[in-house]
Amino acid sequence: MKFLIITGMSGAGKSQAVKCMEDLGFYCLDNLPPVLISKFVELCRQSHGDIQKVGLVIDIRGGMFFDDLFASLDSITEFGYQYEILFLDASDGVLIKRFKETRRTHPLAPNGGIGDGIKEERQRLQKLKEMATNMIDTTKMTSGQLKEELRNIYFEGNKTNNLMIHITSFGFKHGIPLDSDLVFDVRFLPNPYYIEELRDFTGKDVKVRDFVMNSPISIEFSNKLYELVDFLIPHYIKEGKNQLVISIGCTGGRHRSVTIAYVLYHKLKEKGYRAILNHRDDTLGERKRD
Numbered sequence: 637m638k639f640l641i642i643t644g645m646s647g648a649g650k651s652q653a654v655k656c657m658e659d660l661g662f663y664c665l666d667n668l669p670p671v672l673i674s675k676f677v678e679l680c681r682q683s684h685g686d687i688q689k690v691g692l693v694i695d696i697r698g699g700m701f702f703d704d705l706f707a708s709l710d711s712i713t714e715f716g717y718q719y720e721i722l723f724l725d726a727s728d729g730v731l732i733k734r735f736k737e738t739r740r741t742h743p744l745a746p747n748g749g750i751g752d753g754i755k756e757e758r759q760r761l762q763k764l765k766e767m768a769t770n771m772i773d774t775t776k777m778t779s780g781q782l783k784e785e786l787r788n789i790y791f792e793g794n795k796t797n798n799l800m801i802h803i804t805s806f807g808f809k810h811g812i813p814l815d816s817d818l819v820f821d822v823r824f825l826p827n828p829y830y831i832e833e834l835r836d837f838t839g840k841d842v843k844v845r846d847f848v849m850n851s852p853i854s855i856e857f858s859n860k861l862y863e864l865v866d867f868l869i870p871h872y873i874k875e876g877k878n879q880l881v882i883s884i885g886c887t888g889g890r891h892r893s894v895t896i897a898y899v900l901y902h903k904l905k906e907k908g909y910r911a912i913l914n915h916r917d918d919t920l921g922e923r924k925r926d
Contacts, residue, residue: 807889839894
């Protein structure tokens with residue numbers, strides 16, 4: 637029997653994760669008081685094999701019962717079973733935005749002060765985060781991307797490490813993404829903007845990508861960029877980094893940066909790395925197409 641503890645920051649996507657895990661055949665139980673974990677494991681043992689994969693959502697909503705979690709997790713191993721911990725996280729800014737959009741109150745700040753609640757929650761979850769088997773940062777993830785990532789890890793079993801790579805295209809005239817770890821300037825590459833029939837399209841369109849990548853400079857740069865990132869990734873993993881944000885910029889963020897980001901993303905995916913592709917500025921300043 638396999639036990640998965642689903643936990644993490646409030647607003648980071650645990651509800652969506654539960655739905656996905658149920659689709660993958662997990663029997664999921666939300667907000668189980670930790671003190672009852674041993675009782676639940678015993679019930680699962682009595683199922684005579686009917687339950688093979690169990691997902692338990694344990695988080696700060698347990699209130700005063702949360703402090704019983706670590707002793708309760710030991711009870712799983714005492715029964716002879718192993719467990720994994722999935723920790724979902726997101727940046728403070730995104731968590732605050734999600735709470736405001738859903739008009740929910742933070743469980744540790746029922747009277748307001750979402751930021752204070754998030755700060756306290758991070759402190760209380762720190763030990764659990766350090767124990768996590770898998771960690772997913774949903775800051776830049778859509779629901780579909782989260783589902784794909786969970787499926788990759790728990791169904792296809794092709795997880796390679798805890799490092800999630802976010803590849804973002806952007807336009808320098810709109811500013812460099814503040815959360816960038818690595819920034820690459822591709823404004824030296826051939827620019828489709830000066831080709832009338834390509835100007836109103838973006839790097840998402842094959843003809844724009846073909847134009848950019850039809851240059852020996854573009855090919856050489858994209859190969860060297862991949863080689864550099866491939867070299868750096870093991871070192872980031874060794875240092876315990878769980879998120880790497882690679883930002884690739886051109887002037888407007890619609891043609892060259894989108895193309896190179898697309899190429900890098902697919903090369904990393906082919907290598908088996910966990911990667912997500914985002915285009916921050918590809919629709920800004922877009923003219924109506926004929």
